[in-house]
Amino acid sequence: MPLSTLSSLAGALILTPVALSQPALAPAASVCSSLWDTLGSTLVKSSGPQYNATAAGTWNLFNSLDHPTCIVYPQTASDVQVAMKSIYEQGARYAVQAGGHSAMIGWNSVTDGILISFENMTRVSYDADTNWISLQPGLRFSDAEIVLEPHGVAIIGGRATDVGVGLLLGGGLNFAAPLYGWSADRIAEMDVVLVGGELITASATNEHSDLFRALKGGANRFGIVTEFRIYAAKTGRKDEKRWYGGSITYPGSANQALLNATVNYINNVVDPNAGAVIALNTFNISASDATILYVFYLGNNLPQHIFGEFLSISSTSQSLSPLSYFDMAFLVPGNARGNGQQFGGSSWLGDQGMFLNGYNRFLDFTAAFAHPHLVASSLIISPILVSQWEASLSGPNAMGNPGVPYASINFDLTYAPGDAFRPEDVDEGFKSMLAETPPSHGLPLFISESNASQDVFETYADLPFLKATYAKYDPTRFNMEHTDGPIGL
Numbered sequence: 001m002p003l004s005t006l007s008s009l010a011g012a013l014i015l016t017p018v019a020l021s022q023p024a025l026a027p028a029a030s031v032c033s034s035l036w037d038t039l040g041s042t043l044v045k046s047s048g049p050q051y052n053a054t055a056a057g058t059w060n061l062f063n064s065l066d067h068p069t070c071i072v073y074p075q076t077a078s079d080v081q082v083a084m085k086s087i088y089e090q091g092a093r094y095a096v097q098a099g100g101h102s103a104m105i106g107w108n109s110v111t112d113g114i115l116i117s118f119e120n121m122t123r124v125s126y127d128a129d130t131n132w133i134s135l136q137p138g139l140r141f142s143d144a145e146i147v148l149e150p151h152g153v154a155i156i157g158g159r160a161t162d163v164g165v166g167l168l169l170g171g172g173l174n175f176a177a178p179l180y181g182w183s184a185d186r187i188a189e190m191d192v193v194l195v196g197g198e199l200i201t202a203s204a205t206n207e208h209s210d211l212f213r214a215l216k217g218g219a220n221r222f223g224i225v226t227e228f229r230i231y232a233a234k235t236g237r238k239d240e241k242r243w244y245g246g247s248i249t250y251p252g253s254a255n256q257a258l259l260n261a262t263v264n265y266i267n268n269v270v271d272p273n274a275g276a277v278i279a280l281n282t283f284n285i286s287a288s289d290a291t292i293l294y295v296f297y298l299g300n301n302l303p304q305h306i307f308g309e310f311l312s313i314s315s316t317s318q319s320l321s322p323l324s325y326f327d328m329a330f331l332v333p334g335n336a337r338g339n340g341q342q343f344g345g346s347s348w349l350g351d352q353g354m355f356l357n358g359y360n361r362f363l364d365f366t367a368a369f370a371h372p373h374l375v376a377s378s379l380i381i382s383p384i385l386v387s388q389w390e391a392s393l394s395g396p397n398a399m400g401n402p403g404v405p406y407a408s409i410n411f412d413l414t415y416a417p418g419d420a421f422r423p424e425d426v427d428e429g430f431k432s433m434l435a436e437t438p439p440s441h442g443l444p445l446f447i448s449e450s451n452a453s454q455d456v457f458e459t460y461a462d463l464p465f466l467k468a469t470y471a472k473y474d475p476t477r478f479n480m481e482h483t484d485g486p487i488g489l
């Protein structure tokens with residue numbers, strides 16, 4: 001490795017030409033130096049346009065402030081093995097980045113550590129004989145669906161085009177989830193690099209079925225997935241408009257009526273052909289206090305007995321039409337960058353009073369803390385129907401089926417554009433609000449829409465299983481101690 005590169009590595013030693021013994025490199029600098037030798041300068045970068053674009057490209061502005069000592073761009077699973085082995089042996093900090101969409105601060109980048117970016121691993125293919133989709137981890141769902149659409153199949157990814165494949169490790173919620181299940185429950189096999197660099201394949205039926213289950217909701221704690229093989233959903237080509245639906249926009253004054261309608265929907269709707277999610281806008285500095293409801297039905301209209309209450313509330317605009325699965329997958333872009341973001345989560349089952357209390361608590365937080373730091377806050381409610389668990393094609397996941405319908409709650413804060421300052425009192429106020437709006441008894445938190453401070457694993461059905469599986473595959477607790485991610489293992 002050239003000395004100029006070595007000296008540019010953050011925290012690297014001061015070089016003296018005649019030094020007989022040089023001070024030891026910091027672990028991250030040492031790993032970057034050895035990876036430069038083994039993988040080469042095309043795959044390992046500590047500066048330059050590609051490095052800058054990756055480090056600054058995260059959806060959450062707060063994560064773009066990190067400065068990885070180097071970024072590794074693997075092209076194969078074996079490159080990931082080489083990188084992990086070196087990171088493990090030298091005790092360096094690290095992070096993994098796929099689509100870069102995590103709202104969790106620190107989960108998809110690192111300072112004084114190695115960032116593994118999957119930008120170079122973006123292949124997707126469909127095998128009609130097995131009906132499996134092979135998917136590399138660097139893809140965004142929109143790019144994958146474009147390749148798959150001509151075959152009339154889809155992965156069943158997220159609801160926003162720009163979100164990456166890391167979604168699968170969080171469970172994965174889709175507009176059509178009541179019909180197709182959690183995105184992760186359509187995975188047939190995963191190739192996984194363990195912390196020490198070993199590559200294994202995990203499935204629901206092989207000797208690594210425990211790891212397979214833990215990965216489906218375990219986020220970044222159980223290994224690095226280098227390829228997913230997924231049961232394709234035969235959703236049809238883009239000219240096959242099998243669904244009906246879209247978005248309805250309401251004035252903020254309708255929020256309470258919408259909240260009541262949402263509770264009735266959650267407690268009564270069992271039809272897996274129905275899908276809905278609502279973003280109740282609780283604060284928006286642009287003064288457009290619009291609330292948006294997305295509704296879908298596998299059929300040629302929105303049945304009154306399912307959506308009637310929503311449709312009877314006076315709206316400001318509607319965009320409803322026949323849709324293909326492909327149309328649904330491209331409805332929400334989600335690609336805006338440049339704002340600090342914070343998510344918080346809950347899971348609610350109860351009556352209208354219970355939901356109203358939670359909503360009012362979030363309004364109180366917003367009124368007390370929004371000015372001048374936030375530009376928007378919303379309460380996003382995703383109904384989780386029982387059918388969503390029953391649709392699993394690959395056994396149970398890490399969350400565990402609670403057996404009842406409920407609402408997955410996402411409290412969403414957006415800070416001012418370019419404002420990287422996160423005031424402590426807003427943080428503390430947000431955490432207090434989360435503590436006062438906890439998940440109802442026995443319901444799991446949705447890890448991809450929670451806050452990094454929340455102990456999500458504690459809400460899963462079988463924490464002892466998760467802990468035992470983690471201890472089996474990472475006995476030295478390397479991941480817990482060297483990368484940011486969910487707490488509680």
Ligand SMILES: Cc1cc2nc3c(=O)[nH]c(=O)nc-3n(C[C@H](O)[C@H](O)[C@H](O)COP(=O)(O)OP(=O)(O)OC[C@H]3O[C@@H](n4cnc5c(N)ncnc54)[C@H](O)[C@@H]3O)c2cc1C
Nearest residue numbers: 098099100101102108137158159164166167172173224225
């Ligand atoms: C605007 C927006 C819309 C969203 N919509 C949805 C939605 O509709 N449905 C839904 O389910 N979720 C949604 N999410 C949440 C999203 O699923 C998660 O943030 C998800 O983790 C993003 O994956 P990524 O690859 O884009 O992100 P990244 O930030 O790159 O990765 C997320 C986490 O997963 C880890 N990770 C990624 N790939 C791997 C891998 N191959 N092996 C091991 N660890 C890995 C990363 O280290 C990081 O901790 C949304 C988020 C945002 C911001």
